[in-house]
Amino acid sequence: MNKSRNSRDTGRLGYLQTLYGEADAAELESGIESLIAKFALEVATSGKPKRLTESDVALITYGDTLNESNTPPLRVLHRFHREYLAGIFDLIHILPFHPFSSDDGFSVIDYKAIREDLGDWKDVESLSKDCRIMADAVINHMSSQSRWFKEYLAGNPEFADFFIDYDPDEDLSAVVRPRTSPLLSCYKDASGRDRHIWTTFSADQVDLNFRNPSVLLAVIDVLFFLISKGATLLRLDAVTFLWKKPGTACANLEGTHALIKIMRSAVSELREDVVAITETNVPHRENVAYFGNGYDEAHMVYNFALPPLIAHSLIQGDGRHLSQWANGLSLPSDEVCFFNFSASHDGVGVRPVEEILNADELQHLVDATLAAKGKVSSRTMSDGKQRPYELNCTFLDLVARAGEPESVTVSRFVAAQAIVLAMPGVPAIYIQSLLGTRNDIDLMEETGRARSINRSKHEYSTIEGKLADKNGLESKIFTALTRLIRIRREQAAFNPYAAFKVIDLGDSIFALLRGGKADGQQVLSIINLSGNNVDVQIAPDLAGIDLLTNKPVPEGKHTLPAYAVRWLSS
Known part of the structure; x- marks a missing residue:
């Protein structure tokens, strides 16, 4: 972000040359510059800070999670923000709001339209005046019902090679699969010829061919359009699979990293405060590689290992894996950070912890999911076998235990979210977590x-x-979480880029020291992961005022109740 425009452009051109050769790269660079000039007239300069701060907490929601008769859902969401979330959530991630044909929005028909049943672009722009908007850029694939794909099948030369037609007799067994569905799906073109189209996720979600330079330019045009409509954070969906090279895993390839660097460079040149976030549900080591050198790739990376590690810790009452993993976290620069969460619209992915939890520990998570009447989604391995990929369950039900007092359920769940709020980076709360939603078996x-x-x-x-009923589960969870967020927003130690260090206070305790002298404040987050009282020893340099009770916690031995949360400011 501090680099000059010229150095940024030189880097982009180099990546374009690597992917497309010198001639096409020069033409592409010219095309990107033309798009920047075009959209610069439409993109307003933000009055908000360009750097994320401790006050940035994200709400993850679909545009139609909340509904009211005769009112577009996007306006209902805006009302909810005004009436309940102002001063709590300054950032809202609205999941795909485009017309779609499947997968709850992730099979986009038209990138530049909003579903008529949700509202219109004016609703998005209006909401963006009250909070920052994160929009999904579903760019690995799009709907088979899209105009782009229909034009491709019709033989329109403008869309030639926009999608990948591959010989089904070729060996593709090395390709990493996130699903059990066939990799190639057969479509007939206008001439009656069979086209075996690359479909990573489903037959309806046809993968874009980024080896075609025109595809990259079209996608950058989409990113710029979203920015022009008020989005200042772009969630780059499923980018793990962008660049394909048969004979390889076709996941996390160097070509994919080059594409993200090109996109980051382009959006940053258009508007410097735009944040590019990569969504790559892969093992942690591969996931953090999307930070690049800390200046040239993703501004934020989804911290995908966090949800299953929090669940494991609270189910087992043992935080050793969580602490060891968190202690090993590092960032390549002070201009990037993690996007932390426990739950999202998807389930809890377990791929990110395949190198952290052993088979028995992963099975415990599977068992907890099934005990909560959830489902376990699998992926197909190269040997044809299936392996758990995702736990489909609300996070509340995943960590709850049948028959326990409601107060215990609430305390354990709040402890889970307190971990998210204390971690280095920007925290995000899924709306179903905020509202205390249980598993929706009927909808499933x-x-x-x-x-x-x-x-x-x-x-x-x-x-x-439900929120007015102070004795209800939903109100108790909402009240506890919003109170934690309000307090967090005032602490410099919780700045996304502030220092962090794991403190060993015992196996059943997750203790994280945030901030320090350079940050102007130090806060020790202590969370009891177990259902038992646990004694902890507070060192002299860690003693302070508990921000949650406003009581002093001096050095020495203290007893933490089950699932207790303490934030000690010194």
């Missing part, structure tokens, strides 16, 4: 999709009633 059975279990829709009046 209605749609036949496992992920629907965590994608409930709510009537606004119903939510109003």
Whole structure:
């Protein structure tokens, strides 16, 4: 971000040359510069800070999670923000809001349209005046019902090679698969010829061919369009699979990293405060590689190992894996950070911890999911066998235990979110977690999709009633989480880029020291992961005022109740 425009452009041209050769690269660079000139007239300069701060906490939601008769859902979301979330969430991630044909929005028909049943672009732009908007850029694939794909099948030369037609007799067994569906799906073109199209996720989600320079330019045009409509954070969906090279895993290839660097360079040149976030549900080591050198690739990376590690720690009452992993976290510069969460619209991915948890520990997570009446989604390995890929369950039900007092369920769940809020980076809370939603078995059975279990829709009046009932589970969770967030937003030690260090206070305790002299404040987050009282020894340099109770916690031995959270400021 501090680099000059010229050095940024030189880097971009180099990556373009690597992928496309000198002639096409020069033409592409000219095309990108033309798009920048075009959209520069439409993109307003933000009055908000260019650097993320401790006050940035994200809400993850679908545009139609909240509904009210005769009101577009995007306006209902804006109302919810004004009435309940102002001063708490300054950042809202609205999951795909385009017309789609499957996968709850992740099979986009038209990148430049908003679903009519949600509202219109004016609703997005209006919301963007009250908070920062994160938009999904679903750019690995798009709908088979899209105009782009229809034009491709029709033989329109403008869309030639926009998608990947591959010989089904070739060996593709090395390709990493996130699903059990066939990799190639057969479509007939206008001449009646069979086209075996590369479909990483489903037959309806046809992969874009980034080896075609025109595809990259079209995608950058889409990114610029989203920015022009108010998005200042771009979630680059499923980018693991962007660049294909048969004979390889076709995942996390150097070509993919080069594409992300090109996109980051382009959006940063258009508007310097735009944040590019990569969504790569892969083992942690591969995931953090998307930071690049700290200046040239993703600004933020989803911290995918965090959700399963939090779940494991609270289910087992043992934080050793969580602490060891967190202690090993590092960032390549002070201009990048993690995007932390425990739950999202998807389930809890377990691929990121395949190199951290052993087979028995992973099975414990599977067992907990099934005990909560959730589902376990699998992927196909190169040997044809299936391996758990994702736990489909609300995070609340994943860590809850049947028959326990409600107060224990609430305390354990709040402890889970307190871990998210204390981690280095920007924290995100899924709306179903904020509202205390339980597994939606009926919706899952209605749609036949496992992920629907965590994608409930709510009537606004119903939510109003539940949040007004101070004795209800939903109100207790909402009140506890919003209180934690309000306190967090005032602490410099929780700046996304502030220092962090794991403190060993015992196996059942997750203790994380945030900040220091350079940050103007130091906060020790202490969380009891077990259902038992645990004694901890507070060193002199860690003693302070508990921000959550406003009581002093001096050095010496202290007893933490089950699932207790303490934030000691010194």
